[in-house]
Amino acid sequence: MPRHFARHELDLLRVLREGFLEHEQRPGGGAPPYWGSEDELALYDETFGARIGWKWDAVLDELAARARLPAGRTVLDWGCGSGIAARRYLARTPGVERVVLWDHSHAARAFAAERVQAEFPAVAVETELTGAAPDVLLVSHVLGELALEGREPLLEAARSAGAVLWVEPGSRASSRALGAMREALRATHAVLAPCPHQERCGALTGDAWCHFFARPAPEAFTTGPWGELSRELGIDLRSLPYSFLVLARRAAELPASPSVRLLGRPRLTRGRAQLTICRAEGVEEVDFLQRTDKRLFKELEDVAGTPWIFAATIEDGRITRLERDI
Numbered sequence: 042m043p044r045h046f047a048r049h050e051l052d053l054l055r056v057l058r059e060g061f062l063e064h065e066q067r068p069g070g071g072a073p074p075y076w077g078s079e080d081e082l083a084l085y086d087e088t089f090g091a092r093i094g095w096k097w098d099a100v101l102d103e104l105a106a107r108a109r110l111p112a113g114r115t116v117l118d119w120g121c122g123s124g125i126a127a128r129r130y131l132a133r134t135p136g137v138e139r140v141v142l143w144d145h146s147h148a149a150r151a152f153a154a155e156r157v158q159a160e161f162p163a164v165a166v167e168t169e170l171t172g173a174a175p176d177v178l179l180v181s182h183v184l185g186e187l188a189l190e191g192r193e194p195l196l197e198a199a200r201s202a203g204a205v206l207w208v209e210p211g212s213r214a215s216s217r218a219l220g221a222m223r224e225a226l227r228a229t230h231a232v233l234a235p236c237p238h239q240e241r242c243g244a245l246t247g248d249a250w251c252h253f254f255a256r257p258a259p260e261a262f263t264t265g266p267w268g269e270l271s272r273e274l275g276i277d278l279r280s281l282p283y284s285f286l287v288l289a290r291r292a293a294e295l296p297a298s299p300s301v302r303l304l305g306r307p308r309l310t311r312g313r314a315q316l317t318i319c320r321a322e323g324v325e326e327v328d329f330l331q332r333t334d335k336r337l338f339k340e341l342e343d344v345a346g347t348p349w350i351f352a353a354t355i356e357d358g359r360i361t362r363l364e365r366d367i
Contacts, residue, residue, distance in 0.1 A: 044266045050084055051273050057085065058274055061185070061210075075146075082152040086123035088270060092257070093122075093182060096208055096283040097129040099255035100234075103348045104206075104287060105133065106367050109233045111204030111289055113176020114138040119195060120145075120183035124153025130179055130206070131161050139165040141175065174201035181208050184218045196222065200229050204289045211252035211282025219284050220245045230288035236319065237302045237350065243323035244304070251319065252305055255281040256346030281345070303349035307341045314341050316360070318353075329360045337363055 046054075060075060076082050104110035112134050118127040121142040131137055140161075142153045150168040158166050178199055187195065199205045199222070207222070209215045220242040223232065232239055235251065244251040261267045261278045271278050301320045308315040312331040317324065331338040340347075347367075354362035 044264075046266065046269055046273070053081060053084065054088060054270070055274055057089065058276075061089070061182075076148050076152075079148065079152055082123050082149060086125065086152075086156070090123045090125045092281060093208070094125045094129050095257050095281055096255045096285075097126055097181070098258075099253070099281075099283065099346055100206065100208055100285050100287070101129060101133045102346075103367070104234060106348075107234070107350075109287065110134065111177050111206065111233070111287070112136055113203055115141070115173070115175045116177045116179060117141045117143065117170075117175035117198065117202070118153070118179045118181075119143055119198060120180060120186070121153045122149055122181070124156050126179045126181040126206075126208070127153065127157055128160055130177070131157070131164065134177075137161075137164055139167065141167045141170065143168070143170050174203070176203045178202035178205045179207075180205065182210060184209055184215055184222075192222075196225055199226055199288075202290075204233075205230065205287065207286040207288075209284045211254070211284050213250040213252075216250040216252050216284040217245060219286055220251060223286055223288075226288055229290065231291050232286070233289055234287040235285060235302060235348075237300055238319075238321035240321050243319055247324060249304060249317045249324045249326075250284075251324075252282050252284045253348070254306065254345040255283055257281055279345075301351050301353045303344065303351075306344055309342065314338060316341075325358075327355055327358055327360055329363065333361065334363060337365070 057075065076085065101110065110133070114137060116127065116130065116137055116139070118124065118140065121127060121144045124142055127140055127142060131140070140157060142150050142157065144150050144153070154166045154168050157164065180195065183195070205226070207219065209219045223242050235253070257278055267278060270276055301318050304317045304319055304324065314329045316327050316329055318327055329338065349365065350367055351363050351365045353360050
């Protein structure tokens with residue numbers, strides 16, 4: 042039978058969403074564990090967790106396409122929640138032998154461990170921090186819920202990790218908080234994505250912020266439960282903003298990178314696209330005219346799920362040549 046949400050489920054999801062949105066806009070305040078049972082975790086995993094999974098899909102797709110997906114035998118999923126980040130990563134990355142799932146919620150750790158073990162029985166699963174440095178650290182949607190003083194242990198784990206894959210909501214506040222983490226880790230790690238450079242984050246000043254849009258899975262538009270969630274909770278299923286950061290220890294060889302990356306969405310007017318771009322010189326607003334390349338201009342109408350990374354010639358605030366990498 043078709044899945045329908047009970048009223049108490051919708052009420053719980055509404056409360057959770059209000060809390061998530063508050064933390065996105067004002068990260069650093071801290072948050073207590075908010076799951077009371079395995080059923081609540083399963084409901085979260087089916088809904089909000091699935092949306093986070095689509096963001097991870099976008100990040101992992103990009104990293105694979107650019108040959109920048111870090112791999113290793115040991116993985117730590119910090120702030121694991123229902124374990125969606127670990128499961129998405131394991132599905133794409135062979136060779137993982139051990140996964141550590143850590144969360145301040147004991148219920149979340151137990152739920153995540155059960156789900157990971159069921160999907161990946163060959164991988165050893167642990168739920169306690171041992172202090173050993175992981176090959177890969179996964180971090181997902183935690184900055185809004187961590188008090189400022191609680192970030193230092195996470196930074197220490199990141200500094201010791203061979204690589205870090207970090208995904209956060211695409212709000213301005215969350216993006217800026219993630220940019221601060223980037224700055225704190227630049228001494229020990231090189232940036233693999235999204236940045237097209239290794240300089241200071243240019244999105245920490247001015248009005249722009251570093252964010253992108255993932256493409257939801259087809260079932261978001263073809264199945265009843267997602268339509269019900271959209272109506273009841275006011276979720277725009279078409280919009281899936283995220284910010285992310287991928288780093289590797291500086292001992293690793295860094296592949297060559299194009300010079301420019303599009304942030305957010307372009308603002309399209311008749312014959313002109315206004316782009317917010319990031320490059321080593323900083324973040325800036327530039328124009329791209331339709332007559333410069335009609336095919337590429339058309340593609341700018343929908344940039345969700347497609348990284349815009351390119352080489353460009355920029356003259357007087359206008360792109361006169363654009364050549365996409367991916």
